[in-house]
Amino acid sequence: MSASTQSIGGQSAADRAILLSARGITKQFAGVEVLRDVDLDLYAGEIHALLGENGAGKSTFAKIVAGVHRPSRGVLLLNNARIEVLSPLAAQKLGITLIHQEPISFPDLSISENLALGRDDGKPLGRVRWAELKREANSLMAQLGIMIDVTRPMRGLSIADQQMVEIARALASESKLIIMDEPTAPLTPKEVETLFGISRQLRNEGRSIVFISHRLEEVRALCDRVTIFRDGNKIATEETKNLTDAEIIRLMIGREVKGYIPKHKTTVGEVALAVEGLTLPGRFENISFEIRKGEIVGLGGLVGAGRTDVARAIFGVAPAASGTIAVNGQVVEIREPADAVAQGLAFVPEDRAVAGIFRTLPVSQNITAAVPEMIAPKGFIRHGLERTIALDSVKKMMIRLVSPRQPIGELSGGNQQKAILARWLLTDPKILILDEPTRGVDIGVKAEFYEMIGALAASGRAILLISSELPELLALSDRVLVMSEGQLTGDFARGDATEESVMHAAVPRRKVVGDAQAAA
Amino acid sequence: MTTNLPPSASSQDASKPLWRATLMRPETMTLVLLVAAIIVGSLLSRFFDSLSFILESATYYSEFSIVALVLTLVIISGEIDLSPAAMMALSACLFGSAFQAGVPIGLAMVISIVSGVVMGAFNGFMVLWLRLPSLMVTIGTLTMYRGLAQILAGDRSISKFPTWFVGVDYRELYGVPIPVLIFIFASIVLAVVLGTTILGRQIYQIGTSEVAARYAGIKVRRIKFMLFVSMGVVSAICGLIATSRLASVRYDLASGGELQMVLIVMLGGTYIFGGRGTILGTFIASWLLVIIATGMTVADIPVTYQLTVMGLLLIVSIISTNLIYSRNQA
Numbered sequence: 001m002s003a004s005t006q007s008i009g010g011q012s013a014a015d016r017a018i019l020l021s022a023r024g025i026t027k028q029f030a031g032v033e034v035l036r037d038v039d040l041d042l043y044a045g046e047i048h049a050l051l052g053e054n055g056a057g058k059s060t061f062a063k064i065v066a067g068v069h070r071p072s073r074g075v076l077l078l079n080n081a082r083i084e085v086l087s088p089l090a091a092q093k094l095g096i097t098l099i100h101q102e103p104i105s106f107p108d109l110s111i112s113e114n115l116a117l118g119r120d121d122g123k124p125l126g127r128v129r130w131a132e133l134k135r136e137a138n139s140l141m142a143q144l145g146i147m148i149d150v151t152r153p154m155r156g157l158s159i160a161d162q163q164m165v166e167i168a169r170a171l172a173s174e175s176k177l178i179i180m181d182e183p184t185a186p187l188t189p190k191e192v193e194t195l196f197g198i199s200r201q202l203r204n205e206g207r208s209i210v211f212i213s214h215r216l217e218e219v220r221a222l223c224d225r226v227t228i229f230r231d232g233n234k235i236a237t238e239e240t241k242n243l244t245d246a247e248i249i250r251l252m253i254g255r256e257v258k259g260y261i262p263k264h265k266t267t268v269g270e271v272a273l274a275v276e277g278l279t280l281p282g283r284f285e286n287i288s289f290e291i292r293k294g295e296i297v298g299l300g301g302l303v304g305a306g307r308t309d310v311a312r313a314i315f316g317v318a319p320a321a322s323g324t325i326a327v328n329g330q331v332v333e334i335r336e337p338a339d340a341v342a343q344g345l346a347f348v349p350e351d352r353a354v355a356g357i358f359r360t361l362p363v364s365q366n367i368t369a370a371v372p373e374m375i376a377p378k379g380f381i382r383h384g385l386e387r388t389i390a391l392d393s394v395k396k397m398m399i400r401l402v403s404p405r406q407p408i409g410e411l412s413g414g415n416q417q418k419a420i421l422a423r424w425l426l427t428d429p430k431i432l433i434l435d436e437p438t439r440g441v442d443i444g445v446k447a448e449f450y451e452m453i454g455a456l457a458a459s460g461r462a463i464l465l466i467s468s469e470l471p472e473l474l475a476l477s478d479r480v481l482v483m484s485e486g487q488l489t490g491d492f493a494r495g496d497a498t499e500e501s502v503m504h505a506a507v508p509r510r511k512v513v514g515d516a517q518a519a520a
Numbered sequence: 521m522t523t524n525l526p527p528s529a530s531s532q533d534a535s536k537p538l539w540r541a542t543l544m545r546p547e548t549m550t551l552v553l554l555v556a557a558i559i560v561g562s563l564l565s566r567f568f569d570s571l572s573f574i575l576e577s578a579t580y581y582s583e584f585s586i587v588a589l590v591l592t593l594v595i596i597s598g599e600i601d602l603s604p605a606a607m608m609a610l611s612a613c614l615f616g617s618a619f620q621a622g623v624p625i626g627l628a629m630v631i632s633i634v635s636g637v638v639m640g641a642f643n644g645f646m647v648l649w650l651r652l653p654s655l656m657v658t659i660g661t662l663t664m665y666r667g668l669a670q671i672l673a674g675d676r677s678i679s680k681f682p683t684w685f686v687g688v689d690y691r692e693l694y695g696v697p698i699p700v701l702i703f704i705f706a707s708i709v710l711a712v713v714l715g716t717t718i719l720g721r722q723i724y725q726i727g728t729s730e731v732a733a734r735y736a737g738i739k740v741r742r743i744k745f746m747l748f749v750s751m752g753v754v755s756a757i758c759g760l761i762a763t764s765r766l767a768s769v770r771y772d773l774a775s776g777g778e779l780q781m782v783l784i785v786m787l788g789g790t791y792i793f794g795g796r797g798t799i800l801g802t803f804i805a806s807w808l809l810v811i812i813a814t815g816m817t818v819a820d821i822p823v824t825y826q827l828t829v830m831g832l833l834l835i836v837s838i839i840s841t842n843l844i845y846s847r848n849q850a
Binding site: 315317336337338340341342347349354355356357358359360361365369370372375376379380381423427 | 795
């Protein structure tokens with residue numbers, strides 16, 4: 001099992017000291033490879049960006065280095081010595097700190113207490129020197145340029161401030177390697193500027209920073225080198241100044257569009273769903289679009305761009321604060337999913353395990369859950385009828401199972417997803433919202449889904465398809481909308497939507513340090 | 521350098537033989553305990569053979585048992601209501617006070633039922649609209665409703681009800697006391713509702729996954745609200761039955777009853793976290809409780825021991841229920 005006895009060569013790093021080397025890092029989750037044979041060297045005193053699409057493997061790699069996950073294969077070397085990072089605490093002791101996307105802290109403890117977490121003087125019963133903790137916390141926060149009462153509990157701080165506390169903790173721990181996973185997402189431009197200033201200062205002290213971000217401008221402004229991941233592979237490591245934005249994007253998405261996705265013919269009818277000025281503060285803003293009968297409208301963007309929030313708002317799971325939804329030209333009020341179902345909407349959610357299936361209940365019940373009147377015409381459930389209906393769906397959708405009485409949790413992801421789609425097809429929906437319908441579904445079954453989605457549109461249904469897989473999105477959609485940071489940033493006709501154009505619209509373009517003044 | 525991959529999902533055969541499926545039902549354990557209790561009881565005392573004696577003693581427990589039937593639905597839906605005993609007391613005190621103040625007894629009964637609706641609706645409002653955990657809400661209201669009953673009735677007991685009203689436990693139909701008859705009738709009705717209707721099906725689905733139920737277009741809030749209101753109504757009815765049986769009402773009516781109700785539901789194999797359970801289980805568990813309490817009384821076993829036995833039974837039943845559910849899950 002110990003795969004790699006590779007010696008790390010001095011040749012590539014002749015001029016610079018290597019802080020951390022990864023050799024052959026591979027990671028599998030439940031048999032699926034999410035990271036494959038990644039070799040990467042980080043220099044001491046550099047800021048190194050990890051770039052890639054959602055699911056490309058960059059966060060997984062960061063988590064392996066930080067001890068959150070253990071690699072299935074491969075080795076890590078710190079200052080040329082092999083290390084085993086068994087836990088985040090072990091990483092901390094080795095001088096590696098990960099700052100998470102969502103700050104993890106103890107909300108009921110004060111800022112200074114959170115800053116002191118994980119510190120251990122080896123005396124379990126030793127006295128806590130509160131005054132000292134407070135003094136240290138104050139000086140750390142001052143270093144970050146934040147004026148805040150360090151005795152305040154974390155709860156109630158903005159995400160940005162919590163993030164700053166995490167960064168302060170990394171500062172305090174004297175880490176040699178600080179990994180920041182999308183640290184700027186919640187920050188204001190001014191805070192981003194502060195963060196960048198500190199990052200540069202840390203680099204000049206000889207520490208290394210790994211910076212994960214989707215924002216090319218930030219990467220360009222801050223990072224010395226970039227490494228690009230795609231589909232679990234490391235594609236390239238290059239000095240930032242040697243790459244153009246277009247080159248970076250091409251490297252991020254540069255895979256061939258798979259041929260098995262059928263192009264379906266479209267005959268679009270009148271408008272089935274019209275969304276006007278939909279806004280939910282903090283999630284999405286002023287979203288307007290239309291879907292016609294027989295049309296598949298793709299909704300692209302990065303994870304967290306607000307796509308799922310829009311879908312949930314339309315379906316009434318978490319309704320929008322303002323804006324209107326019109327079905328077949330009639331403005332309707334959708335306050336809960338039941339209202340949406342009554343209007344002929346159907347929603348296959350992204351989070352199948354929680355929002356889709358009733359895990360312990362029989363497949364048949366899962367399939368008929370949205371059509372009570374069909375299985376109980378007079379109020380009492382007719383089990384024979386239910387079985388017939390369920391078996392009919394099983395046959396049509398080619399769901400592989402032992403018995404319709406089998407708990408749905410025993411089926412594979414793809415077959416569970418088929419059952420959820422079958423549930424909605426029984427309601428004869430006019431408008432289908434599919435949120436990442438092929439996530440966690442094997443390749444073979446994916447092709448079946450593509451065919452089904454095409455056939456559903458061909459039968460005159462309007463379809464909103466959310467997908468993070470660009471080839472899938474481009475091949476299936478008649479039109480592609482793109483969201484970025486809660487806004488619609490792109491609307492491409494079938495011919496105009498390319499991986500590059502969609503990706504350009506999806507990558508947030510916020511003013512960053514340097515540009516900020518120039519643009520203003 | 522080996523990683524711990526999660527074990528691949530076991531593909532268990534879904535169609536188990538019938539005998540195994542039956543044995544794996546959580547109510548089976550309750551039934552076994554019931555049979556054992558009857559045998560032991562018969563050995564301990566000859567009184568015990570008399571069915572009418574058992575039915576008579578069942579009247580003492582019928583109020584809690586009736587409430588436990590509705591509570592079963594609430595627990596299957598993934599919620600809990602700990603306030604029914606207090607609702608019994610407050611609605612009964614309202615009834616008593618109204619009657620004493622000269623309100624016609626029929627109207628006083630209506631007032632008590634309406635108060636049940638209001639109390640149940642208040643619980644439901646707090647849980648479903650303010651999104652507070654039902655455990656916390658109903659611990660709060662159980663204290664508050666009991667407190668209101670005390671304010672209303674003080675330390676006195678209200679009595680002097682007309683003779684037609686009191687002694688419901690001594691009236692019989694075909695040799696069965698009326699409260700027991702109500703219990704049996706309610707069991708049948710609720711078993712039909714839970715086992716054969718869409719409403720029953722949706723209660724299970726909500727308890728299995730509330731999020732998935734909502735996404736499937738099930739009106740989760742409406743159903744749960746209705747269940748909380750039903751708790752109020754059934755508590756008020758049982759408050760009246762208790763008042764009739766005791767021929768008087770005090771603020772401490774049914775004191776501590778909430779735990780006995782939950783005990784019955786859990787003894788019957790209903791899963792405390794929702795999604796699983798049956799009316800049949802609660803029905804059997806109610807009789808188990810009657811048999812044990814009566815059996816121990818006729819066998820001259822002091823009341824002090826009864827609590828211990830009940831507690832042990834509950835633990836046995838929880839262990840077996842858990843075992844069965846975790847088996848079925850694997």
